[in-house]
Amino acid sequence: MLRRMSQINRKSVLLTWLLSYMAVLLLPIVISIIVYVQSSQALENEIHAANESLLKQARTLMDNQFETMERLNYELTWNVRIRELLYSHKYTLFPNDYTYDLYEITKTLNVYKNSYSLVDSFYIYLADQNMVLLPDVYRDATFAYKLMHDSAELPLETWKTHITQKNFKGFIPMWRVTEDGSRRKAVAYVSTHPPDNNRPVATNVIMIDPSRILHTIEHVGLFNKGHVLILNEDNEVLVSSSEEPLPLDFLFTQRMATSDFFFWEYGGERYEVSYVQSVQSKLKYVSIIPSRLFWQKAEQVRNLTYMSILISLLGGGMLTYFFLRKNYNPVRRLVQAFTTKADSDTAGGYNEFQFLQQAVDQTFLAMDRFTLERKKQMHIVRSNFIVRLLKGKLDGHIPIDEALTTFNMRLMTNDFAVMLLYVEDNTAFMESIMGKEPADKLRLQQFIMQNVLEELSARHHQGFVAELDDMSACLINFSDWEPDHRQQELLRIATEAQSFLRTKYHIQLTLSVSGVHSSLAGLSQAYVEALDAMEYKLVMGSKEILCYWDIHKHEEAGQQVGYYYPLQVEQQLINYIKIGDFPSAQNTLDEIIDRNFRGAAVSVPIARCLMLNLVSTLVKTLSEIGHVQESLPVPNRTKFEKRVEKLARCATIQDMQGQMAELLKQVCEYTSTKRQQNILQSRQKLLSDLIRQVHSFIEHNYHSPSLNITMIGNHFDMKPAYLSKLFKDSTGEGLLDGINKTRIAHAKQLVAEAGKTIGEVSVCVGFNDVNAFIRTFKKYEGITPGKYKETLGRQAD
Numbered sequence: 001m002l003r004r005m006s007q008i009n010r011k012s013v014l015l016t017w018l019l020s021y022m023a024v025l026l027l028p029i030v031i032s033i034i035v036y037v038q039s040s041q042a043l044e045n046e047i048h049a050a051n052e053s054l055l056k057q058a059r060t061l062m063d064n065q066f067e068t069m070e071r072l073n074y075e076l077t078w079n080v081r082i083r084e085l086l087y088s089h090k091y092t093l094f095p096n097d098y099t100y101d102l103y104e105i106t107k108t109l110n111v112y113k114n115s116y117s118l119v120d121s122f123y124i125y126l127a128d129q130n131m132v133l134l135p136d137v138y139r140d141a142t143f144a145y146k147l148m149h150d151s152a153e154l155p156l157e158t159w160k161t162h163i164t165q166k167n168f169k170g171f172i173p174m175w176r177v178t179e180d181g182s183r184r185k186a187v188a189y190v191s192t193h194p195p196d197n198n199r200p201v202a203t204n205v206i207m208i209d210p211s212r213i214l215h216t217i218e219h220v221g222l223f224n225k226g227h228v229l230i231l232n233e234d235n236e237v238l239v240s241s242s243e244e245p246l247p248l249d250f251l252f253t254q255r256m257a258t259s260d261f262f263f264w265e266y267g268g269e270r271y272e273v274s275y276v277q278s279v280q281s282k283l284k285y286v287s288i289i290p291s292r293l294f295w296q297k298a299e300q301v302r303n304l305t306y307m308s309i310l311i312s313l314l315g316g317g318m319l320t321y322f323f324l325r326k327n328y329n330p331v332r333r334l335v336q337a338f339t340t341k342a343d344s345d346t347a348g349g350y351n352e353f354q355f356l357q358q359a360v361d362q363t364f365l366a367m368d369r370f371t372l373e374r375k376k377q378m379h380i381v382r383s384n385f386i387v388r389l390l391k392g393k394l395d396g397h398i399p400i401d402e403a404l405t406t407f408n409m410r411l412m413t414n415d416f417a418v419m420l421l422y423v424e425d426n427t428a429f430m431e432s433i434m435g436k437e438p439a440d441k442l443r444l445q446q447f448i449m450q451n452v453l454e455e456l457s458a459r460h461h462q463g464f465v466a467e468l469d470d471m472s473a474c475l476i477n478f479s480d481w482e483p484d485h486r487q488q489e490l491l492r493i494a495t496e497a498q499s500f501l502r503t504k505y506h507i508q509l510t511l512s513v514s515g516v517h518s519s520l521a522g523l524s525q526a527y528v529e530a531l532d533a534m535e536y537k538l539v540m541g542s543k544e545i546l547c548y549w550d551i552h553k554h555e556e557a558g559q560q561v562g563y564y565y566p567l568q569v570e571q572q573l574i575n576y577i578k579i580g581d582f583p584s585a586q587n588t589l590d591e592i593i594d595r596n597f598r599g600a601a602v603s604v605p606i607a608r609c610l611m612l613n614l615v616s617t618l619v620k621t622l623s624e625i626g627h628v629q630e631s632l633p634v635p636n637r638t639k640f641e642k643r644v645e646k647l648a649r650c651a652t653i654q655d656m657q658g659q660m661a662e663l664l665k666q667v668c669e670y671t672s673t674k675r676q677q678n679i680l681q682s683r684q685k686l687l688s689d690l691i692r693q694v695h696s697f698i699e700h701n702y703h704s705p706s707l708n709i710t711m712i713g714n715h716f717d718m719k720p721a722y723l724s725k726l727f728k729d730s731t732g733e734g735l736l737d738g739i740n741k742t743r744i745a746h747a748k749q750l751v752a753e754a755g756k757t758i759g760e761v762s763v764c765v766g767f768n769d770v771n772a773f774i775r776t777f778k779k780y781e782g783i784t785p786g787k788y789k790e791t792l793g794r795q796a797d
Helices: 002-008 013-077 080-087 097-115 141-148 156-163 210-217 248-254 296-339 352-391 400-406 427-432 438-457 483-505 520-535 567-579 582-597 604-625 627-631 637-648 653-701 709-715 720-731 735-752 758-764 770-781 785-796
Strands: 121-126 131-134 137-140 169-177 183-192 202-208 227-231 237-240 261-266 269-277 284-290 416-425 462-468 471-477 508-513 545-547
Touching: 013 097, 013 121, 013 183, 013 202, 013 210, 013 269, 013 284, 013 296, 080 097, 097 121, 097 131, 097 137, 121 141, 131 141, 137 141, 141 156, 141 169, 156 169, 156 183, 156 202, 169 237, 183 210, 202 210, 210 237, 296 352, 352 462, 352 471, 352 520, 416 438, 416 483, 416 520, 427 438, 438 462, 438 471, 438 483, 471 520, 483 508, 483 545, 508 520, 520 545, 567 582, 567 604, 567 653, 582 604, 582 653, 604 653, 653 709, 653 720, 653 735, 709 720, 709 735, 720 735, 735 758, 735 770, 735 785, 758 770, 758 785, 770 785
Parallel strands: 508 545
Antiparallel strands: 121 131, 121 202, 131 137, 169 183, 183 202, 227 237, 227 284, 261 269, 269 284, 416 471, 416 508, 462 471
């Protein structure tokens, strides 16, 4: 069965389960492999760390050995007798002291030999004398070589090369002859003394047997099975724990320069090579250990891991087949049961769970669609029922109690009130909802308002909201809770609803509230009261809470409501507008509105009448002004009419008052400006006439010696100084200058005529003193009258 299903239906859950079981089976195996790999790597790191730690321990022990050689070299180098022998130059004066000093130095070397028991042998090579100083004895260099180093591995010339180097200090491999005459390898520390006048002086040679060094690591078993090497700065082998030859040049020059650990294959075997640098010198400590020594136990762990993985695969495969078959049989039976009832296409293969899910989803979808349609219809029918209930238009064939039960409207008491909500501004709310059609946004707005009102009512009572034309109506059914405070409850619900919707959703509302009625038959009256209160939005203003009992309380008290807008006040307002007195016009308008709406509420018809009269007054005033329209923001007749129409259609007295005040300000500013311009033009005309008359008076009286500013001022009945100032402001020159210029102009005409002297001319133009005439003439013409006359005579000739 399983084989057939897997062959014909690749989407089957059977295949999914098989892959899941395989994933569950393989997951721990994969994790085991990862853990094994990580463990192997960690083990490798631990082994390398342990090997490095052992090598560092060996380095510490070996460094102590080499430190002993360096310390002996230091004492030899700075020994007073030896330095005196090498650098004092006293033997040119006392040659006999040289042999004695050599003897004394050999005795000193014997003391060092006894002090440094770890050093096998040492000597000092004297370059000038070609002599070697030994403990208790000194010998010729050639004889000393045969005594100390005679071997084929270290010829005499090579030995001399080592000990005659300049400025050398370091470890080198050597051969030495032991006391029993055998030849053995040695580690030699060669250190030259500072040269004297650029010539070699002496060289210290300190030797130690490699066995002393290797003795320190004999207890480390891992090193005993591998190779331990000590290399000098030139990668020469100083000490080796193995006699097997290795290609050290290739090994240490190419690989040790890049890493302190690497693998190396030699002679068919893999080695793990580690090295560390000496702390005190330039020596390198190298361990070369076969890899098989590290991984003997790791190989057993690897084989055990492979065996456990194989057993897990076999056992897991058998369990997978058993549980797969056991779990699939119930699913197969369910699919067979639904196949005959579900309308699904299974020709191209299918997943059993998806098939079952589709069948169940189709069933639930059909149920949800049915439930949704029922709820939609129920909401519409319920809303229509509430509207008919408010308007008193119920069907008498259906008992009202049965209808209330049908719409799940269980009444608490027989006390009711009606609240109407009118949306003044929802622009911000509509803009905040993105990606929806306007109709959907309005439905969402209605849904929010309905929920808010019903929840606020449900704190102590219950409310039922329905859509009503361009408003929303809320039928509030009171409970028995605090019956004496029901008007306060209505105000609380209205206030909280208005504040919450304005703050949270930016929906601006005007609400009207009816009085409380104690029967279902009184609901229609409550609805009429709410409508009546909403009408007072014109008087009270928008975005308010309008309560029926507050608006009509003056009727209950028998108060009479008057109408204040007498003709004399209207004419006074018109006069203020004409003369451009905006503050007075504003105060008059505010007084009219205040006198009408202060105290008891004015009825809506009277408020509309007052609004139309105020608009009429403004239109009449603008018509009398006439051309003032040219200065307003509505320069053509059509726009002006629209402005007046907008003013007449104001929804509230407050809106009309604001628009009228703005228009009044514009008109008054224009008329005031125009009035000031007219006054200024009149003053300019009068001043021009006055100046013209002054000029005419001067022309007729210039020949009079008594003509002056005082005479002119008296003639025009004005103060001379003020008249002179007006004259100068108009003409740019003083009045006295005007008199003198007129006299000089006539004097020039008289001078040009033959037969009159300068004195006669001065008398003719009103000067009693000829000298004064000459000075004045020269002031305005730049030359004297005589010069002017001569100039005219020359021009005539």
